[in-house]
Amino acid sequence: MDDGKNIDTFSDYMNDEARVSPVERERINFEISLIGKMVEAREQKGLSQRGLAEISGVKQPAIARLEGMKATPQIDTLFKVLHPLGYTIEIVPLSNK
């Protein structure tokens, strides 16, 4: 590279405040962690996407899009997916770290 900034990795990109603001970065990390827990919960239950689709009412392609972060779910969709997995969503105070 011939300029001063490393943008070779996703991590570099995310940490470049000129491109991704701190708040935006937090939002992205929030979504990644949220989806991660969703996938984890499904797999821990030994459910396939199709299995979860059946019991949740959310279709398999939609679940795949969510898990692959191709779409940002609406809270009712997230609820429908999480509920049969034994989870729900809560508003909690921002614990600054």
Next chain:
Amino acid sequence: MDDGKNIDTFSDYMNDEARVSPVERERINFEISLIGKMVEAREQKGLSQRGLAEISGVKQPAIARLEGMKATPQIDTLFKVLHPLGYTIEIVPLSNK
């Protein structure tokens, strides 16, 4: 009324399993409580919808629609609104009451 069911109040309606399934009822209650906390947090901060719109980036009509439950937010919108209020969202195990 001439049939056996009371559907005079919203509460009666919600508790009629023939109309609203238990899961659906849970989802509705979940959303009501979620939105309730959102409004509470905003008012506790002494913010108007317009004020919150400015610092969150979500427009005032959108906030009004959410608070009035005319729309089901996407999780990124909810995050954007909650964050400047000092809150975030978390996935938590279903504590069966």
Next chain:
DNA sequence: ATGTTTGATAACTAATGTGTTATCATGATA
């Protein structure tokens, strides 16, 4: 009384999520 702020809403466009159906490559299994 006047002006201001508030939340709500209307009307429309743009953006995005979900349903639907089908397919594909991959990995596991018989």
Next chain:
DNA sequence: TATCATGATAACACATTAGTTATCAAACAT
């Protein structure tokens, strides 16, 4: 090898949310 289940994806229609701009009635303050 052949079969089956899996996650991913395509393409399209449909539904819904969010942005945009403007307005309104009510509450509040000057």
